[in-house]
Amino acid sequence: MTDRTEAVTTMTFKPVIHVGIDGAWRDAGAVEWAVQEALLRRAALRAVHVIDDRALPVPDELAIDVVNAVGKYLDERLGALDHHGCVAIGSPARTLVSLAAESRMLVVGRRGTDAVRDLMIGSLSEAVAISGTVPVIVVPQQWTPTGRGGPVVVAIDGSDCGSPAVDFAVETANLRKLPLRLVHVWDLPAIYPGDVPSMGEEWWDTAERRLEHLADGLRGRHPDLLVETELRSGHAAAGIVTAATEADAQLLVIGGCARDWPSKLPDSITCGVLRHAGCPLAVVHHREG
Structure with missing residues (x-):
């Protein structure tokens, strides 16, 4: 040494x-x-x-x-x-x-x-x-291994910044022999009227199809990996943290676009998850050009 x-x-x-x-x-x-x-x-x-x-x-x-x-x-x-x-x-x-x-x-x-x-x-x-x-x-602080088989949870947002996070989550789940859970939390933009049920149903159906498409691709490439999906609506940071907590996640993975600190404002969702996650959190960056 x-x-x-x-x-x-x-x-x-x-x-x-x-x-x-x-x-x-x-x-x-x-x-x-x-x-x-x-x-x-x-x-x-x-x-x-x-x-x-x-x-x-x-x-x-x-x-x-x-x-x-x-x-x-x-x-x-x-x-x-x-x-x-x-x-x-x-x-x-x-x-x-x-x-x-x-x-x-x-x-x-x-x-x-x-x-x-x-x-x-x-x-x-x-x-x-x-x-x-x-x-x-x-x-x-004071995190210790639990020995339980909770999944690796990765937050899916559909942006170009997400792919490295998914790759890292897959690698970690395989290494630790844990299930992988894809979580997507969506919220109807404020520009849409919240009292139109059909609008929310349309967004839900679209998000569900995209999430299952991603999961099917991962299942095909990693046949030995158990891939689960979870779709939620509401505030993104709160939904991600809640999903990880309820799943007893061994690791929560989110994507991000690396920024010089403090020259650019940090992503509010990343910061919200960072401050409240009860399990280890991986922030996996897609570097901005």
Whole structure:
């Protein structure tokens, strides 16, 4: 294993899994999720503790202790599988996104869901999820594996940004030997009169046909994968979160178009799901041209 205490500002890009860590890593759940993924994919794991250069220009003893503690845990869990921890200096969100830019995924933790933390979530996990160029997994605080067989749920919106999310969800469901559930939540646009029942029925029928068409294609390409569908109407973010909760989802996957943070406004649906999802959430980007 390489030196855990090395301070770095750049890292050689490899097809590895990156996980962001801090002093609360034991309660965050992110390290455990990253370990599971590394074992399933036989992928290298890099645990990165970023020191904000606006507060501290060099690693301190606490940062080194955090990296060493995580390193010992990874030794126990991963054995000979390639892994190491390091300290990086810079803007936490931008540094994590940069280091993970050519990796398989970036895993970060999410702190709590109370009202104050809902307002503060943008400080890291939201910024990383919105601006990351690789799949970003956001793991709720104190998440632990359940061992239950709930599905991988992927939100379907019909846009060009959705396809990479579906691909990632299929791959994860196959790796974890779980069902895949396609969820589409639609709402009648405000320009249409809400008291015309036929209009809602037409939208429902159209959405149902498109969802089943997508599911049939996946079933044909992945005959060993159980593919389920669920259609809901209402607010998209609330419907997606509710569907994942009721299904006991082991992972919720949503698509997105990566944006520079904070130069562009984040997608409100992505942020709504991010703030309220009770299970690990994968944001899988289609990069804007």
